[in-house]
Amino acid sequence: MVLVRKKSSKLEAFDEGKLMKSLLRANASKRVAKLVVEKVKEKLYDGISTEEIYKEAFRILREEEKHAAIKYDLKRALFRLGPTGFYFENYISELFREVYNYETKVRRLIRGKCVEHEVDVICKLDGDEYMLVECKYHNSQGIYTGLKTVMYTFARFLDLREGHKLKFCENFTEVCLATNTKFSDKAKAYASCRGIKLIGWKYPKGESLNNLIDKKCLYPVTILRNVDSFSLERLANANLLLVKDLIELSAKEIRSRTGLREKDILAIVEEAEMLLHS
Amino acid sequence: MVLVRKKSSKLEAFDEGKLMKSLLRANASKRVAKLVVEKVKEKLYDGISTEEIYKEAFRILREEEKHAAIKYDLKRALFRLGPTGFYFENYISELFREVYNYETKVRRLIRGKCVEHEVDVICKLDGDEYMLVECKYHNSQGIYTGLKTVMYTFARFLDLREGHKLKFCENFTEVCLATNTKFSDKAKAYASCRGIKLIGWKYPKGESLNNLIDKKCLYPVTILRNVDSFSLERLANANLLLVKDLIELSAKEIRSRTGLREKDILAIVEEAEMLLHS
Known part of the structure; x- marks a missing residue:
């Protein structure tokens, strides 16, 4: 023995x-x-x-x-991580903190030009610049994150950028949409055209959700x-x-x-x- | 007898x-x-x-x-009119034709700056100007049409406006969101700030879906x-x-x-x- x-x-x-x-x-x-x-x-x-x-x-x-x-x-x-999206938001916040060394905050109410937005994750970048991260959690497979989601993420980003000019909020200079599923082709095309960073299942190559997780074993x-x-x-x-x-x-x-x-x-x-x- | x-x-x-x-x-x-x-x-x-x-x-x-x-x-x-949104789109098209005398078209694929959009209803206004109408049909009561829907409607409008500058599509100068339910307060605030026309259940006063229907008995x-x-x-x-x-x-x-x-x-x-x- x-x-x-x-x-x-x-x-x-x-x-x-x-x-x-x-x-x-x-x-x-x-x-x-x-x-x-x-x-x-x-x-x-x-x-x-x-x-x-x-x-x-x-x-x-x-x-x-x-x-x-x-x-x-x-x-x-x-x-x-479901059935709601909260834990996914928290998880994405932790992941970004570990991978990119960002200071992060979750679920903050931030005043844009037109309305107050609930921002899922905020990342502090260099200087006084911030990245807005919208999280889209799906709790069943086969549901793509589509064009409408990327479009409202962009509209939110615009409203916060204009909000900053009015001194209502931080200076958001980047925007990202994170999901646990795949993106539709239209969502990818729109995001690429508008400079929206996408992170999802096996997308984009090299910086997909899987890659980020593997990088430092962030299971x-x-x-x-x-x-x-x-x-x-x-x-x-x-x-x-x-x-x-x-x-x-x-x-x-x-x-x-x-x-x-x-x-x-x-x-x-x-x-x-x-x-x-x- | x-x-x-x-x-x-x-x-x-x-x-x-x-x-x-x-x-x-x-x-x-x-x-x-x-x-x-x-x-x-x-x-x-x-x-x-x-x-x-x-x-x-x-x-x-x-x-x-x-x-x-x-x-x-x-x-x-x-x-x-449900369970899908198609008949509601057709109905809104007929309603706008009767009330405002617009020429209307339903479900057209239109190329914007970044992607091709499926536009629910297009109304021809005066001259060569057009109104984009996004329809949001809910098939059960108590579901509000919220901020995200108004935001993606605005993003779609922007993409079509920029598409027109690139000569990809018609000149969309107005945008409307029509629903069979109520709007959330944030949706109303955002729409008012961005110049988006809303038409829904009992909203806005004088030009709500109910008012339009009553005007010429468009049941x-x-x-x-x-x-x-x-x-x-x-x-x-x-x-x-x-x-x-x-x-x-x-x-x-x-x-x-x-x-x-x-x-x-x-x-x-x-x-x-x-x-x-x-």
């Missing part, structure tokens, strides 16, 4: 079934999960940490079923099987929507910020480590 | 039950319907026309239950109880969406344009006369 050192420093017998289960949860096939467990068992020694075990397991998993494991699930993980917590709608709400309210946030904090801190049970937090963190330490 | 002259010139015995039924269909209460029948009977003479009978009946009905009869039902009649055919979804489709395809159109044509003409059965057409026309000859 091999003893494993847990995060809490406690020693515990290595549990083959537990590892197996977490691999299956991460979308591994049965065949590959078995293979991973066998290979991990070869590397065990007394006092090995859970983190080392998961690192090793995920390294093997990635070699065997890299795409199947994560990418297949990412699209669904984004849908699971949403909904990619974790142990995050249900109850814990999602708690995590979102605590501004913990990225899997990497969960790794950087101690279970105690997560507990005090979310009020979730320790047992649930440990299961979530374990899965998070499994995903990222690869 | 009194003999009544029908539209076809045939003579027929006066049928008290038939008159009663048509009154109830027109939303009269039982008490008032009975009263109307009694009063009509006092005015009968051999050779009286069906039209005279209905004129008299409706005159009395209006005195007794004016609001109940028509206005209560108009809102629902507009909803019955949609869906206000008639005898128009079901099958006959609506036939009438719409024949461009017969106004009750008044039905009165101006002979049953034979309606039949050749719609392919509806004579029996159904006569019932529809009878009700139409009941509604308008008051």
